[in-house]
Amino acid sequence: MRLAESAAPGSPVSAARKMSSKPLHLIPDWRGDETLYSWSARMHRLLGGATKETGKRLFGASHAYKEWAVSTRLDYLELVTGGSLGNIRSILLQRTVLAAYYPFLRAEQRQDFDERAAIAQRTPWLTRFGMRASTLDGSEMRWCPCCAEKDVGDWGAARWRLPHQMPGAWWCVEHGMPLNRLTPGRAEWILPGVSESSAQLMLTVGQQQTLLILSALAGSLVGQEQINLVSIKRALLARLRDMGVVTSMKPVSPVDLQDWFVKTDLAAAVEQVQPSIQTILARPWIYETLLKRRSNHPLLWMMLWVAAFEGTSQQEVVRGFHEPDATLIWQEDGQGMLWVEGNFQGDDRVQAIVRSAETIRDAARQLNVSIITVRRYMRGAQCSPKLVRAEDRRQSRKEEALAEIESLIQVNPGVSRTDIHQKCKVAVSWLSKWEPELLASLLAQKPEVRERQLELEMSNYTQTGE
Numbered sequence: 001m002r003l004a005e006s007a008a009p010g011s012p013v014s015a016a017r018k019m020s021s022k023p024l025h026l027i028p029d030w031r032g033d034e035t036l037y038s039w040s041a042r043m044h045r046l047l048g049g050a051t052k053e054t055g056k057r058l059f060g061a062s063h064a065y066k067e068w069a070v071s072t073r074l075d076y077l078e079l080v081t082g083g084s085l086g087n088i089r090s091i092l093l094q095r096t097v098l099a100a101y102y103p104f105l106r107a108e109q110r111q112d113f114d115e116r117a118a119i120a121q122r123t124p125w126l127t128r129f130g131m132r133a134s135t136l137d138g139s140e141m142r143w144c145p146c147c148a149e150k151d152v153g154d155w156g157a158a159r160w161r162l163p164h165q166m167p168g169a170w171w172c173v174e175h176g177m178p179l180n181r182l183t184p185g186r187a188e189w190i191l192p193g194v195s196e197s198s199a200q201l202m203l204t205v206g207q208q209q210t211l212l213i214l215s216a217l218a219g220s221l222v223g224q225e226q227i228n229l230v231s232i233k234r235a236l237l238a239r240l241r242d243m244g245v246v247t248s249m250k251p252v253s254p255v256d257l258q259d260w261f262v263k264t265d266l267a268a269a270v271e272q273v274q275p276s277i278q279t280i281l282a283r284p285w286i287y288e289t290l291l292k293r294r295s296n297h298p299l300l301w302m303m304l305w306v307a308a309f310e311g312t313s314q315q316e317v318v319r320g321f322h323e324p325d326a327t328l329i330w331q332e333d334g335q336g337m338l339w340v341e342g343n344f345q346g347d348d349r350v351q352a353i354v355r356s357a358e359t360i361r362d363a364a365r366q367l368n369v370s371i372i373t374v375r376r377y378m379r380g381a382q383c384s385p386k387l388v389r390a391e392d393r394r395q396s397r398k399e400e401a402l403a404e405i406e407s408l409i410q411v412n413p414g415v416s417r418t419d420i421h422q423k424c425k426v427a428v429s430w431l432s433k434w435e436p437e438l439l440a441s442l443l444a445q446k447p448e449v450r451e452r453q454l455e456l457e458m459s460n461y462t463q464t465g466e
């Protein structure tokens with residue numbers, strides 16, 4: 001609980017009084033990842049009045065309980081809470097399903113969103129920014145009986161968790177079980193109850209796993225600013241190409257894409273868990289999502305991604321969605337796509353792996369690509385593994401040493417081995433360490449000492465011999 005700050009002149013609270021609203025004195029803190037509706041339903045219990053009365057106190061509207069997904073009247077809430085729940089943008093993106101849509105908006109839409117939030121505009125947020133397609137979004141609130149039980153233990157009451165309200169979140173990631181559902185017709189500031197799971201599903205382990213991953217991916221959208229759809233498309237096409245669903249031999253076929261999808265675990269699982277969206281999935285939705293410029297629903301993007309990466313771990317699927325370019329790198333056989341597309345040199349991760357690898361083979365193994373691909377990358381990105389760099393340095397050092405000695409010989413054809421040793425000390429000592437045979441063959445052409453020197457030595461010898 002926190003106490004609302006006393007009303008200073010010009011503060012939202014004093015403005016609230018002008019709007020004939022009563023500031024709330026006890027304002028509960030958010031409980032974990034609960035939704036705005038969850039907080040409001042708890043507030044309803046604190047206030048102890050009728051359903052409509054709570055709507056008036058919190059949002060200035062008796063029907064406010066019907067806006068279970070997101071309220072249009074956040075300006076009122078901000079006034080009566082003195083802004084202590086955070087700014088309107090953070091409430092929308094951390095406490096409502098808008099979290100699922102915002103990262104898929106175009107840049108100008110996000111700016112529009114931010115501007116409206118900044119001035120606390122009353123706007124139908126979901127209609128304007130939610131890409132509402134009723135069949136895909138459903139109209140229900142979901143909860144996990146195990147989470148609810150834990151909440152009761154921790155806080156004395158269950159919550160509506162935002163990750164469970166996201167499109168495609170049909171599974172509790174923490175407890176690995178289907179979520180219970182409630183239609184909003186009954187959502188009169190209601191809180192989840194602790195009951196057995198109501199869902200009767202006949203799902204294989206693979207189908208359960210794919211629903212869990214889809215739900216984890218949906219939950220991971222909370223707090224995200226932007227999803228890179230261009231890269232997602234590219235990564236998806238690469239993946240579909242790897243699987244042979246798409247080939248470079250013929251144009252992408254909507255029918256082939258549909259045929260592939262219906263065979264996935266996700267398709268079978270969704271048919272059971274959300275039969276209402278079958279009409280949408282019967283359309284050439286994959287083709288539209290991948291090849292049409294029109295923006296598509298977050299749920300379709302996520303379903304396509306999860307289906308395409310079936311067999312990959314939850315962490316990889318989620319991380320890949322947020323870093324789709326990195327996904328390209330980790331794919332086996334995706335090599336053709338991997339290097340020819342875009343600014344691969346800008347990928348710091350690949351660069352770092354290649355540079356820190358000992359050998360080209362080592363880099364190829366880590367990147368899961370062929371040695372030829374790594375060589376091509378090295379040429380393109382001008383970077384190489386450690387031993388290759390060491391080898392390159394050695395090669396250039398060798399050439400320098402050779403050039404130094406050869407130029408000495410060229411200038412003084414009669415130069416002796418001793419002269420070479422003296423005048424090219426560093427080059428000779430480097431060659432004697434790393435390329436002793438080369439040095440030996442180089443020096444073999446030269447006399448031990450110069451002719452003149454030899455003569456002197458000989459004469460010395462004859463003299464002493466006398």
Ligand SMILES: [Zn+2]
Pocket residue numbers: 144145146147148172173174175176
């Ligand atoms: Zn749970």
